[in-house]
Amino acid sequence: MGSRRWQDLTSRQRAGLLAVGLLQWCLAAVAWKDLASRPASAVNGSKARWAAIIAINWVGPLAWFRWGRRPGHGSARR
Secondary structure: OOOOOHHHOOHHHHHHHHHHHHHHHHHHHHHHHHHHHOOHHHEOOOHHHHHHHHOOOOHHHHHHHHHHEOOOOOOOOO
């Protein structure tokens, strides 16, 4: 099976890809916003390192929400 180009996809396939891409982008945006709103003391590790990790497709934002935040620390928006 060779590579498929955008114009080779049906409109339903294009819509599905756009929806999945938008969902991934939104998840990363929420993770970056959460990271930015937290003090460094509420982050497991370096904030710069987590900002880069969040950019890794689905894995980064999910890792942030699972392992990046320290338990018992809320965001700075309180």
